[in-house]
Amino acid sequence: QVQLVESGGGLVQAGESLSLSCAASGRTWSTSYSMAWFRQVPGKERELVAGIRWTDDRTYYGDSVKGRFTISRDKAKNMVYLQMNSLKPEDTAVYSCAARRGLVVTVGPRDYDYWGQGTQVTVSS
Numbered sequence: 001q002v003q004l005v006e007s008g009g010g011l012v013q014a015g016e017s018l019s020l021s022c023a024a025s026g027r028t029w030s031t032s033y034s035m036a037w038f039r040q041v042p043g044k045e046r047e048l049v050a051g052i053r054w055t056d057d058r059t060y061y062g063d064s065v066k067g068r069f070t071i072s073r074d075k076a077k078n079m080v081y082l083q084m085n086s087l088k089p090e091d092t093a094v095y096s097c098a099a100r101r102g103l104v105v106t107v108g109p110r111d112y113d114y115w116g117q118g119t120q121v122t123v124s125s
Contacts, residue, residue, distance in 0.1 A: 003024070005025075005097075006095065008020040011122045012124070017083070020095055022116060033102075034053050034102060034103060036052070047093075051106075052072070052080065053103055054103075069082060088123060099112060
């Protein structure tokens with residue numbers, strides 16, 4: 001099993017920045033996972049925000065966040081981060097960390113094996 005715990009959500013104003021963290025742990029955790037951040041608003045499907053391949057830092061970003069968000073990871077600490085800059089009201093959502101076995105970051109939430117509990121990000125205009 002793998003456990004993912006997010007932290008760092010909150011309320012900010014448009015244009016401000018926020019950083020999210022995800023701590024991964026568990027006896028089956030290994031370097032063969034890909035990690036991602038998804039977000040979801042009520043009534044909509046989960047949207048892939050950013051992903052990173054654990055082995056070589058290859059990253060993927062959703063079109064709506066390119067140039068504003070940065071995903072990174074700390075191998076030694078088993079942590080994944082999401083730095084969100086120039087936040088917009090439309091970024092408001094519950095953000096969740098996810099992990100999948102394999103070296104490919106995929107956009108479909110059903111491809112991911114483990115999920116964190118989610119953290120709320122609210123951007124006011």
